[in-house]
Amino acid sequence: MTASPVLSRDADGVRVITVDRPDKLNALDRQTLEALDAAFAAAADADQVRAVVLTGAGPKAFVAGADIAQMNALTPIEGREFSLLGQRLMRRIERLPKPVVAMVNGYALGGGLELAMACHLRIAADSARLGQPEVNLGLIPGFGGTQRLLRLAGRAAALELCLLGAPIDAARALQLGVVNRVVPAAELEAETMKLAAQLAASAPLALRGILDAVVLGGECPLEEGLQFETAQFGLLFASEDMREGTAAFLEKRRPQFRNR
Numbered sequence: 001m002t003a004s005p006v007l008s009r010d011a012d013g014v015r016v017i018t019v020d021r022p023d024k025l026n027a028l029d030r031q032t033l034e035a036l037d038a039a040f041a042a043a044a045d046a047d048q049v050r051a052v053v054l055t056g057a058g059p060k061a062f063v064a065g066a067d068i069a070q071m072n073a074l075t076p077i078e079g080r081e082f083s084l085l086g087q088r089l090m091r092r093i094e095r096l097p098k099p100v101v102a103m104v105n106g107y108a109l110g111g112g113l114e115l116a117m118a119c120h121l122r123i124a125a126d127s128a129r130l131g132q133p134e135v136n137l138g139l140i141p142g143f144g145g146t147q148r149l150l151r152l153a154g155r156a157a158a159l160e161l162c163l164l165g166a167p168i169d170a171a172r173a174l175q176l177g178v179v180n181r182v183v184p185a186a187e188l189e190a191e192t193m194k195l196a197a198q199l200a201a202s203a204p205l206a207l208r209g210i211l212d213a214v215v216l217g218g219e220c221p222l223e224e225g226l227q228f229e230t231a232q233f234g235l236l237f238a239s240e241d242m243r244e245g246t247a248a249f250l251e252k253r254r255p256q257f258r259n260r
């Protein structure tokens with residue numbers, strides 16, 4: 001039996017999912033996409049998991065893209081299957097009812113940047129390099145890169161990255177809004193786990209409401225999005241956590257959220 005290309009471990013309400021193909025810079029082959037899809041489905045179902053961190057094994061790469069060697073040999077039917085698998089995974093991550101943080105520890109290229117952009121927050125090492133180099137292979141991004149980059153960072157950034165195909169450094173990615181934070185490489189793990197711990201201690205139903213309102217509401221026209229937000233807001237008045245959060249404020253103590 002071959003080892004899984006994806007590892008999962010839990011630490012205080014945070015599930016850390018690691019793409020584990022460091023000798024191939026964590027490139028996404030079919031087996032890895034399938035294993036990631038299963039890992040995220042499991043994280044969604046696990047009650048004790050309140051936040052997820054996604055990263056790549058080794059010091060060099062988050063994910064250096066779709067596996068070019070495997071892609072090169074695909075038939076059109078297999079290419080379609082590969083595309084469906086990738087699109088399903090990205091959508092599953094984006095719609096996960098728990099916050100997902102991409103810990104970008106090195107190259108995030110092609111499908112790797114697309115994977116990071118499907119996550120809700122991105123924190124990058126100052127040594128990371130990010131890009132959509134598909135044009136250099138005679139391709140275009142195929143796991144939602146043109147659309148998520150456009151929505152995340154705007155038309156100028158999407159066209160710059162996709163048309164030129166050249167990777168950018170972490171500082172430029174921060175400037176363009178492609179990542180949320182940049183930290184020294186040596187502090188990446190500690191800073192990411194601190195961020196994830198904060199999310200894991202937060203009110204899960206409120207987090208879910210925010211993710212739904214921003215991710216799903218953001219796909220609607222403004223009027224519908226506002227109605228969606230109102231519905232989510234009203235729903236939280238049925239939760240024990242909302243009573244606890246407001247009571248804790250009034251009683252000048254820390255709230256204890258219980259996901260109810």
Ligand code: DAK
Binds near residue numbers: 068083137141
């Ligand atoms: N795929 C397969 N193997 C890869 C890889 C990749 N994307 N990236 C690196 N590797 C492998 C290398 O081949 C090498 O393997 P060995 O030769 O040792 O067996 C090993 O990882 C180490 O890489 P290097 O020796 O190249 O390391 P360097 O430090 O010299 O260079 C690099 C690092 C990141 C600059 C370089 O590896 C590189 O340029 N990698 C390719 C980056 C890239 O072009 N990524 C985008 C891939 S295209 C689709 C949807 C989506 C997509 C496709 C289809 N459909 C809808 C069907 C997505 C496409 C992409 O992501």
